[in-house]
Amino acid sequence: RLLLLLALLATDGVESFTxxxxxxxxxxxxxxxxxxxxxxxxxxxxxxxxxATGEWPYTDADMIRLDNSDDSAFYTAPRFVTHIDDRAIxxxxxxxxxxxxxxxxxxxKKGVLDVLDLCSSWISHLPxxxxxxxxxxxxxxxxxxxxxxxKQLTEYYVQNMNEEPSLSRFEDNSFDVICNVxxxxxxxxxxxxxxxxxxxxxxxxxxxxxxxxxxxxxxAVNMWLQADDIGRMTIVASYFHYTAKxxxxxxxxxxxxxxxxxxxxxxxxxxxxxAKGWAWMSTAAAVNKSNAGDPMFVVKAEK
Numbered sequence: 608r609l610l611l612l613l614a615l616l617a618t619d620g621v622e623s624f625t626x627x628x629x630x631x632x633x634x635x636x637x638x639x640x641x642x643x644x645x646x647x648x649x650x651x652x653x654x655x656x657x658x659a660t661g662e663w664p665y666t667d668a669d670m671i672r673l674d675n676s677d678d679s680a681f682y683t684a685p686r687f688v689t690h691i692d693d694r695a696i697x698x699x700x701x702x703x704x705x706x707x708x709x710x711x712x713x714x715x716k717k718g719v720l721d722v723l724d725l726c727s728s729w730i731s732h733l734p735x736x737x738x739x740x741x742x743x744x745x746x747x748x749x750x751x752x753x754x755x756x757x758k759q760l761t762e763y764y765v766q767n768m769n770e771e772p773s774l775s776r777f778e779d780n781s782f783d784v785i786c787n788v789x790x791x792x793x794x795x796x797x798x799x800x801x802x803x804x805x806x807x808x809x810x811x812x813x814x815x816x817x818x819x820x821x822x823x824x825x826x827a828v829n830m831w832l833q834a835d836d837i838g839r840m841t842i843v844a845s846y847f848h849y850t851a852k853x854x855x856x857x858x859x860x861x862x863x864x865x866x867x868x869x870x871x872x873x874x875x876x877x878x879x880x881x882a883k884g885w886a887w888m889s890t891a892a893a894v895n896k897s898n899a900g901d902p903m904f905v906v907k908a909e910k
Contacts, residue, residue, distance in 0.1 A: 648837075648904075651844045651856040663798055663849055665830070670795045674825035678769055678793075681826065682749035687729055687756070690789050691819050694900040695862065696732055699788065699817055702861040702905060704734040706813060710783060711740060713811060718742075720783040723807070724760070725800075726768065726790035729753040731760065733786075745782075747774075772799035777807045785814045792822050792831040792839070797846045805851035808910045816843050817861075817905045836904065843906040853908040861903050 658664055674681070689696060707720055719742035724731045727746030733739070746763035748754050754763040764776065785804050794800055804814050818839065824832060834842060840858040847856045869890050 646860045648840065648858045648860055649844075651848065651858070653848070656845055656848050658849065660848060660850075660852055664845075665798075669830040670828045672795070672826055672828055677767075678749065678826070679767055681823075685729070685750050685752040685756075687753070689730065690821060691903065692901045695819060695903040698861045698863065698903050699732045699905075700734055702817075702859075703732065703786070703815070704738055706815065706907070707734065707739040707784060710811075710813065714783075721745075721781065722784045722786065723747065723777070723782045725785060725787045725804075726793070727754060727757065727760065727763065728788075729756040731757060731786070732788060733759050743782075745777075768800060769793070769795045772796040772803065774800075774803040774807055779806055780809045781807045783809055783812045785812070787814075787816045789818050789821065791816045791818055791843055791846075792827040795828060798850055801846045801850040805853070805910060810910055812910050814847070814908045814910075815905055816907070817903065818843070819901045819903050821901065836902065840904055840906055847906070847908040853910060855909045856906065857908075858904060858906050861905055862900070 653660070691699075711717065711720060719740045721743040722733065722741060722745070724733075724744065724746045727748035728750070729752075731744070731746065733741070733744065742761075744759050744761050746754050746757055746760040747766050747768070748763065749765065749767060751763075751765050754760065754765065757763070785808060791797070801814075808814060820836065822831070830842060831839060844856050844858060847853050
């Protein structure tokens with residue numbers, strides 16, 4: 608009991624809360640998650656930006672990096688790791704499921720979705736094909752070993768987008784969805800890339816640029832490192848705005864709202880029933896771990 612008391616005192620900083628009956632922690636996306644994977648932060652309008660579409664306000668100083676060496680050398684060795692935590696990955700997959708299922712419902716002729724995963728790797732975080740009907744899933748990335756290991760891709764191409772920003776191998780209106788996961792901060796030629804994205808998206812298609820607060824700092828562009836979360840959302844939204852006329856541009860937070868820890872039992876309850884104290888401590892630790900995860904944002908644009 609003394610050990611339990613000391614443990615409880617060590618967790619005294621955890622917030623108190625009342626758990627709602629609808630709260631649940633899921634390990635895989637399901638229909639119950641639908642439309643709960645995002646909270647809108649901002650819908651961007653034309654007058655939110657200093658210049659008109661077609662202008663480009665950024666300079667080489669904005670795009671410089673601490674390490675301006677050839678990215679091909681940096682990505683020579685495969686990295687079979689994830690760059691965001693499990694909660695962020697689950698949230699991204701659930702978000703994709705929501706967005707893509709809605710896109711399927713909107714299509715005049717029900718069919719499959721063709722997806723382009725830019726800056727792709729060994730995992731694309733897409734929902735299962737049984738949940739969303741896919742056609743082509745094309746990966747464009749830097750490391751062939753990683754791309755070959757990605758079981759969701761139907762085809763892939765090795766391409767350094769900072770050296771070759773053109774997507775000329777794809778015809779106009781080729782894809783329903785373009786994804787980019789935690790890599791927009793590394794793009795040194797975003798103007799060309801975002802123009803190409805608009806060209807190859809089908810009308811009504813969406814571009815989904817997701818990011819967290821993690822990065823390889825030596826490879827991220829200068830203005831990204833100088834910005835906070837809101838500033839980074841604005842940077843990505845501005846890439847969309849300045850390169851083409853998009854129907855909508857929106858920033859969303861896709862991490863579920865934070866949980867609060869259950870109310871700690873009083874000392875008399877703990878001493879009379881130590882199991883209650885252990886149960887509280889386990890739950891509080893799990894909630895605290897969940898709340899301490901990576902943030903995850905998406906800027907999405909519809910053509």
